Amino acid sequence: EVQLVESGGGLVQPGGSLTLSCAVSGYISSGASMGWVRQAPGKEREGVAHIDSDGIPNYADSVKGRFTISKDTANNTLYLQMDNLKPEDTAVYYCATGLLGWVGYKGDYYGFNSWGKGTLVPISS
Secondary structure: OOEEEEEOOOOEOOOOOEEEEEEEEOOOOOOOEEEEEEEOOOOOEEEEEEEOOOOOEEEOOOOOOOEEEEEEHHHOEEEEEEOOOOHHHOEEEEEEEEOOOEEOOOOOEEOOOEEOOOEEEOEOO
16 A cells, blocks of 8 residues: 655745655555645645656646656655745645656646645745
8 A cells, every 4th residue: 555645834935935745655656657736725626746757747837937846766755846935825735646647737637546645835924
């Protein structure tokens, strides 16, 4: 069974930066993608970014140029570097994985079948 545990969330001022981590344990296929999905208060979940098994990332337009997804395969950790944060980035951020995991430029997503419990990132002055 795969377990995903997010960390690094916390209050950030607009314009600030934060890095989220996701520790992965258990078996994950070498071909699986990993990604970040977020849910703002009162809104549906939205895809943020994914990184495929070859290390190629893809981002939703809402975060492109500000967020960077990366992974440390040796240490089974996924990261999300978030810069120039905006109040609209306030959300619970979830780490997820799946063989067909994918995040589109509109924030749509599919194919993630294992999820973490999330970490809250409030953006406020």
